[in-house]
Amino acid sequence: MGLFDGGKQKRISELEAEIGRYQTANQEMAQRVQELGGGDYLGFKRAIDHVQAEHAHLAQEQAAAEAQLADVQAQTAKVRAELVGAQVKRDELRAEAGILAEKVALQSDGLYEYEHPAESVIRLQDELRDVTSRAKSMVSRKVATSAIANFTFNNSEAKGRKFVADMSKLMLRSYNAEVENCVLTVKAGKLDTALARLQRAKDQAERLGSMIHLTINNEYHRLRCRELELSSQVADAKQAQKEAEAEERARLREEKKAQQELERERERLKKEQAHYQTVLDELRAQGRADEAAEMEARLADIGKAIDNVDYRAANIRAGYVYVISNVGAFGPSMVKIGMTRRLDPLDRVRELSDASVPFNFDVHALFFSEDAVGVEAELHRRFAAQRVNLVNARREFFAVTPAQVKQQLATIAGNLLEFVDEPEAEQYRESQRLREDGPVAIPA
Template identity: 35%
Template sequence: MTAADLTPPVLALAAAAALLFILLLVVAGRSRASTQRADELARDVRQRADEAAHLRDQLAKAEAATREAHAARASVEQRFSAVVDIEQEIAAVRSKAAEEQAQAEAEVAHARERAARDLASIEAQGKAMQSNLAELQDLYAQKRKVYDGLLAQVAIFDERLAFAEMGVYEPHFDFDDSDQYKAAIERVRAQQKQKVSAKNAVVCQIEWTVDGSKAKGKTMSDRAVRLTLRAFNNECEAAIANVRWNNAKAIEKRIETARSQIDAMNASNQVVITHTYFQLKLEELRLTHEYREKQKAEKEERAEMARAAREEAKLQRDLEQAEAEESRYFKLLAKARKEAEGAVGPKLDAYAAQIEALERDLAEAHAKTERAQAMAEMTKTGYVYVISNVGSFGPDMVKIGLTRRLDPADRIRELGDASVPFLFDTHAVIYSDNAPALERALHVEFAAGRVNAKNLRKEFFRASISDVESAVRRLAPEASFFSDIEAQEYQETLAMRNAALATQANPALAFPASL
């Protein structure tokens, strides 16, 4: 191999060696730089390690402080756990309250909206109802007016309503007896006949012509007048025939209505009933009514007079009986005295006792005769009695009456006859020389409690027994008064009725004797 052949590889190797050397130099330079850098890094690491150690120390201290803080916190939390729970509860309650408040406000707003809508609807309905009410009120007023008119017309023909609606009849005349009323009725009827004869009862206020004829017109008018007169007279006769104590005012109204209706139907013919003839019919009605009432009063007076006559006859019989009894005792006494003249010893003593008894009987008979004679001769002497009847009339009801019978108990027994279910209890029987005055004083005392204010002969009064006793003590101080209310028959009846009810107990309600 030649030198020329070896030159390129050598050159290459030399070049490679040179490059390697350069590379080594570079690496060595870099190594020195790296070493320096490493030293710097080492120093930095050592510095950082020192700082890390310092930080670890501080961290350890911080962790220790943290543990102490946690321990303290745990202690505090343990100590104030209740407060914390309450605060949490308060917070929860506040949160819930806020939610509920928000919900409530929403509901209130919704309710207000609904209420506003409902209120508007109600107001609309109210206005409609007010309008309907106004219409109904107007309609009711119209119908009520018609009803009142019809009711007034019905009341005229309904006796049950007439007395209550029309009121009490006030008399228009003051005649002493029924004969005067009868004469007045005949006089009024005669006046009516005169009016009819004079053609002043019913008149036609216009002169009619029919087919141009006044004669035909007068015939038509006369026929209308006769028909009107007949219709009105028939109405009046029927009304007057049915007049009674409780419908007199209604009958007056009925006649007035009949006249108005007949005149209204004749309005086109101008035929009217004159006021004078109408007043005569009313006068006949009133006279007829008062005539019948006077007849009733006279009948009661005759009955009272008959009772008084019976009382007088009874007094006369009592006087004759008392005189006969006194005469009998007088004869017996005279006979006993005569027989005693020849008696001696025990027989004389027996006659003496008999004479003494006969003298007492004679004295009583003589006093009875004098009282009977006084009552027969003097109309003011008599007995005022106070009686009651709880079973028949209830409590606090008394009868205060007068009798001139020698035995007032007869009159009291007579009052308790079959007309009442129980006997009267007698509280006082007061003899007086002026019995009517005493009776009248007691009646005045209890006038406010009089049961029958129309018929004063019905002597019943609403008053307590104690009040009557006080009045009797004041008006007749010496009189005896018994305030007890025995009512034997009434009490026995109640006891029997209660016993009967007790034996008729309802089986469904009665308790069994055993189960």
């Protein structure tokens, strides 16, 4: 309606009023015609039709104008939306430009963004973000280093300030490069070495910048050292996980060997049982009662052996607990406490005495228990404070003497029949004797 001028609107209203008057007059005239019997009815009808046609034409013009107005409003809204989007994009570009400028400034001081090992560890992510953010802030605020304030170069304070700024930047770049190298290369168990290396980098930067009294801010150094510690924690955790996985694979191999041995023994006993049963049937058929009775006794023993194998196969807690030591490799005050489900537990001891140790292990105790898992776990619990490897519990070495284990084992097992207090250590003692006798001849 905003596109219509006041004259057209007024004209429409006048025509509507005139139509009303004509309709009233028409009704009066029609009544009068009826009363008089005729009149100019057709003239009135034509006038009314003309007015109604003009009214319809104006209504069409109004509808077209309103449609045009709606189109203009839609185009205006579209332009406004595009303008808002352009403003948002402009703000985003300005923010990105600010971040990029900050990165360029930080990189000029040697503080680069790189994939930190601790980023992949959820529990370390928050602390890593806090540490790196505080380190970046110190670099941005130019407080990561400090130096002399009134240094002059060629009798020029301006040149002196530029020299100090350039030297500070150069030393900080060198220090930050060493931090990044340490963080990305630190190995499991080597944190102290990496921290010492980082301290040397700090000392070297300060020594080279001694002319301008350059120092690396201690708080900044502490933050970078914490980054290194977080990286070391990841390396230690990964190493511990690898060792645990290796130990688990070894345990599964040991379990598989035990199952295979039990299955082979069961098959052997079944064949032997079938053989003796055949002989027994022949003896009975021949009436040889005495020999048959002897064969029945043998069959009974085989049946018990088969039942024992079946029990061992079904009960995964049953097995042998062993206490072994290796004086030549670990000294007199260290033992290994473990368990095995192998039919011959000495097979496991012999496997442990492979080329990875210089001498064979000596056995102090080796006994069967229906709950070997429980006995082993209780011994481990009682000597938890003496466990050598506190990271990997599968490394079952304890800094105790065989006599100390014997005392605890007697209270746990109860039926301990035999315990060797003094290890034989034959190869170790012979090696010691040969060394004492004189120079050892190296085989050709």
